[in-house]
Amino acid sequence: MRYELMLPHQIRKAIAENWPVVLPLGVLEYHGEHMAVGMDTLAVIKTLELFEKERDVVILPPFYYGAASYAVAPPEGSGSLQVGGKALAPFGEELFYSLLRIGFRNIHAIIHHQTENFAAGMPTDLAFKTAGRQAIFRFLEKERGEGWWGSEAMADYYAEHAEGSNFFNWVQVHPLMSAAMKYPFDHAGIGETSLMMALCPEAVDAAHFGDNKNWYTASAKDASVEFGKKGVAMILDHLRTILGR
Numbered sequence: 001m002r003y004e005l006m007l008p009h010q011i012r013k014a015i016a017e018n019w020p021v022v023l024p025l026g027v028l029e030y031h032g033e034h035m036a037v038g039m040d041t042l043a044v045i046k047t048l049e050l051f052e053k054e055r056d057v058v059i060l061p062p063f064y065y066g067a068a069s070y071a072v073a074p075p076e077g078s079g080s081l082q083v084g085g086k087a088l089a090p091f092g093e094e095l096f097y098s099l100l101r102i103g104f105r106n107i108h109a110i111i112h113h114q115t116e117n118f119a120a121g122m123p124t125d126l127a128f129k130t131a132g133r134q135a136i137f138r139f140l141e142k143e144r145g146e147g148w149w150g151s152e153a154m155a156d157y158y159a160e161h162a163e164g165s166n167f168f169n170w171v172q173v174h175p176l177m178s179a180a181m182k183y184p185f186d187h188a189g190i191g192e193t194s195l196m197m198a199l200c201p202e203a204v205d206a207a208h209f210g211d212n213k214n215w216y217t218a219s220a221k222d223a224s225v226e227f228g229k230k231g232v233a234m235i236l237d238h239l240r241t242i243l244g245r
């Protein structure tokens, strides 16, 4: 369900049943002359909308204003929009803290932008990872008081941690495509362009393939809906793995 359309009784049901609550996280960035600047975020939103057809999930209003950087293109006339990680982390902390206050304990942010080296991290995902950790510590200290972790009630912390139940799983940040996925990771090339053709055809204009001059868009003209659908199927498998109850 889209969060902004939920009634309070539906929100209480989602909390009671521990539905995953997902923030589509992304950027607005130049993706060649043939593709829309929202590609990275649209890929997350559109695959979540497909996932929602088969599973209970709360989809938060997307956050597009991440750290695109100007690595691909300077902003003038290209459309790349850059908000640095230093500004994102405080916003993310307030957002996650507020979601914890509402009662959600199964919160996820999913990002596609710059996630080819996700373990090491990039500014947008690192900012939101930091935000999640900060929000959890702040929430627990407010709810349980300082010294909560050292108290007797926590004596089985490490055993529970080994079983996978852990406060620090309350907020998680994931890449849209797992490292194991056999689908090309690129920027505005055949991989991303095919995904958009399958998920959001209005975000690609084949009439502008010929206007591309950059190395990273050279393969875009070979994109197809059929290839994109293969990537979408792999992403849906990945979402089924990471978005459990």
Ligand SMILES: [Zn+2]
Binding pocket: 031, 039, 040, 113, 186, 187, 188, 192
């Ligand atoms: Zn992209």
